[in-house]
Amino acid sequence: MSADEFDPFVERAFARAPRMADEDLFAARIETRLASSTRLRTMALTMAGLIGGVVAVRQSLNSAMDLGTSSVTMPALSLGQDLQNVSYDAQLSVQPILDQFGLSDMALGSMGGMSLFWVGTVALVGLAIAGAMKLSQEI
Amino acid sequence: MTKALIDLHDVELAALAAAGGRREFGELARRHGSAVRGLLRRMGAQPSEADDVAQDAFLQAFEKCAEFRGEGTFASWVKRIAARLYLKRKSRNARYVAETENEEIAPAVDTPGLVDLDEALKALSETERLCVSLCHGAGLSHPEIAAALKLPLGTVKSHVKRGLDKLRARLQPEPAPYGRTSHVG
Numbered sequence: 001m002s003a004d005e006f007d008p009f010v011e012r013a014f015a016r017a018p019r020m021a022d023e024d025l026f027a028a029r030i031e032t033r034l035a036s037s038t039r040l041r042t043m044a045l046t047m048a049g050l051i052g053g054v055v056a057v058r059q060s061l062n063s064a065m066d067l068g069t070s071s072v073t074m075p076a077l078s079l080g081q082d083l084q085n086v087s088y089d090a091q092l093s094v095q096p097i098l099d100q101f102g103l104s105d106m107a108l109g110s111m112g113g114m115s116l117f118w119v120g121t122v123a124l125v126g127l128a129i130a131g132a133m134k135l136s137q138e139i
Numbered sequence: 140m141t142k143a144l145i146d147l148h149d150v151e152l153a154a155l156a157a158a159g160g161r162r163e164f165g166e167l168a169r170r171h172g173s174a175v176r177g178l179l180r181r182m183g184a185q186p187s188e189a190d191d192v193a194q195d196a197f198l199q200a201f202e203k204c205a206e207f208r209g210e211g212t213f214a215s216w217v218k219r220i221a222a223r224l225y226l227k228r229k230s231r232n233a234r235y236v237a238e239t240e241n242e243e244i245a246p247a248v249d250t251p252g253l254v255d256l257d258e259a260l261k262a263l264s265e266t267e268r269l270c271v272s273l274c275h276g277a278g279l280s281h282p283e284i285a286a287a288l289k290l291p292l293g294t295v296k297s298h299v300k301r302g303l304d305k306l307r308a309r310l311q312p313e314p315a316p317y318g319r320t321s322h323v324g
Contacts, residue, residue, distance in 0.1 A: 006303065006306075006307050006311065007275070007303070009310075009311075010256075010271070010275045010303065010306060010310075011275045013256040013310070014178070014181070014256065014272070014275050014276040015174075016256075017173055017174040017177035017178065018173065018177060019173045020172070020173040020176060020177075023169055023172050023173050024169060026168065026169075026172040026173075026176070026190065026193070026194075027165045027166070027168040027169035027172055028165070029194060030164070030165060030168040030172075030194055030197045030198065031161055031162070031164075031165040031168070033194065033198060034161045034164065034165075034198065034201060035161060037198070038159075038161070
């Protein structure tokens with residue numbers, strides 16, 4: 001057999017690997033390791049999300065305290081103003097629905113910008129916690 | 140295991156695995172695990188080490204599954220990953236020699252014509268065995284092997300050639316001598 005003929009012969013011999021008796025067990029081990037690595041990743045992401053949420057809440061608290069004092073910064077003031085405008089617009093759009101249900105006395109506009117901000121923050125944190133709980137149930 | 144998984148082609152399974160399908164990837168590991176472990180053993184890994192490296196290779200393949208486009212076979216793709224992982228692991232402990240080692244020659248294959256590659260590979264030095272396995276088993280080119288083993292290209296080529304010569308001497312059937320051919324009838 002010449003070298004030219006022998007090379008493909010060796011390649012074919014390498015391609016013919018004997019089947020191993022424990023190949024099902026081997027595949028099961030890989031699936032188990034994949035599952036555990038996915039679990040670890042999910043946990044890490046959840047933790048990162050929660051830590052991020054806590055940091056965000058803390059920062060929000062700090063900014064709320066700043067707004068409560070006389071030394072209110074211009075960006076914070078502008079944010080509060082924007083939120084008040086949004087709440088006023090929301091009240092205008094929601095008012096017909098409130099009228100229909102006999103709740104026309106309820107005035108969203110009376111909620112300050114920061115109150116709406118807090119409601120939004122609480123809703124976001126609640127969503128994050130619900131998401132984390134759902135993920136942990138899936139695991 | 141559902142029948143649907145068995146019926147799926149490797150490329151389809153890889154696409155499903157790329158979307159996070161662990162069971163689909165498990166099927167791929169079931170199909171090609173033996174081939175990958177076999178290659179690592181042929182490269183000189185001990186069975187337990189071969190299993191460890193093969194598992195790591197499959198896990199890495201799962202992470203990179205989206206990169207598998209079906210241009211080659213899935214088995215070849217994982218074999219290449221496994222071969223590189225094994226070399227990386229081995230390079231921490233070993234240094235490859237550029238010259239021929241004093242190797243212990245395994246006994247010749249008893250049955251002429253019988254292709255027992257695993258037995259024949261024992262006749263090769265460690266570096267020859269690695270070079271031949273990487274070239275013909277994992278499908279790496281000579282420059283890739285040279286880079287992986289940190290050896291000069293010429294040295295790799297001579298290792299491959301010498302290894303193939305030894306394999307040829309052991310694997311190819313001996314021609315029947317003149318006057319000793321069997322006559323029927």
